[in-house]
Amino acid sequence: MKNKIKEFLYFVTTALVITFLGFAPMAQKTAWALDWGDLGSKMLEAGVIDKEKFEDLYNQRGGLSEMDKKLLYGTHNKNLIISEKNSGMMLNMLWAFGLANENPILENGPMMDPKYGGAGNFASTGGWNLAKGSAMNHFSMHKFVTLTPEQQALVEKVAKNVYRPCCQNSTYFPDCNHGMAMLGLLELMASQGAKEEEMNKVAEEVNGYWFPPIKTSNCGA
Template sequence: MKNKIKNIIIFFAGAVIIALLGLAPNAPKTFSLYWGNLGARMVEAGVIDMERFENLYQQRGGLSEADRKLLADSDNGNLVITSENSGMMLNMLWALGLGNKNPILENGPMMTYSGAGLPAEALAKAGNFASTGGWTLGKGNAMDHYSMHQFVTLTREQQDLVEKVAKNIYRPCCKNSTYFPDCNHGMAMLGLMEIMASQGASEPEMYKMSGEVNTLWFPKVETGCGV
């Protein structure tokens, strides 16, 4: 009897500790990375048009104060991505991936897939992908911002890391890798990987986060299918 009571006490004590640590099986997945003034810089550059962005979310109940802060303030701390804000973050990271200057956008499959010869022709064709032609929340044409802004600066080693993981992270929607960010999810993942690399994330950490974020963006797909 004493052993039974002891086991019950241990079980409940363990459950309390797990809950306090946020490790409960049903606890929402969260990820933390420094956001700072990225949102405000994207609005200032025109990659995000605040009026268009607000109009979109007005149809969905409006932006929360926390969302507005991410877009307008310069002193944001760590950003937490949850199931509740994953859609909002998908759009903000999409804008980042689209607008941030990166060789992946300038020399990768986005420019070479169509077989276009001249750079101007390749750039024009790159504007027809879902990740470019589908971005209507900025000022002007999406290609006016394509790889045009230095939002996130990477060292050579960090760029190499982004390219390596991007070639190995796949998304369920179109089965392409992040190295070929032809849809909104791919472009958003590229933006996320750029932030992580710039903040010193390791290769395993980047793979782990990409898989977990994919479970938020594609909730019916198991984590392993996204990477």
């Protein structure tokens, strides 16, 4: 409902600006608000995120901010908008979520092609070393969010058309951290009622945070 209100207010404001000033304002950033809830604490409890390993990593980067701690340990994270400021933390949180949440894309998608020698050989799986035990012990193993058939079909449709600029692989083939995180984001949005256009817009904006307009040759964080 809040997202619809924001859209309506922006429409009214735009109309007034055009009427009185004769020009349209710059395009508004998509402000889709996620209900993150207690996903951080659930992933800690399940062992998808190891508290000590995660904190050690961020201590090397200056420590977790208060907002980071809320996302990781809190239970009432509503109206979360991914921004340039929190995009790094959300990359890791969504990476963990995308890897661990049960989904047919992981179980039946291109990552399972025998030519790759197993899903554990990708950067998105083998590179997640912040879990308790092996990342593959959590691969599509947890029902944090369950999608309806219609929501799953929407996720698959959008995932096949959202590409990473570093390698041009689609989110349907989440072989690196950014791809797995984007899959997690699309699952969350679909489960919370997002439409295809909204998912595409948010995916484009978030990719802009994760891949700044600089020359890059790999998908490293």
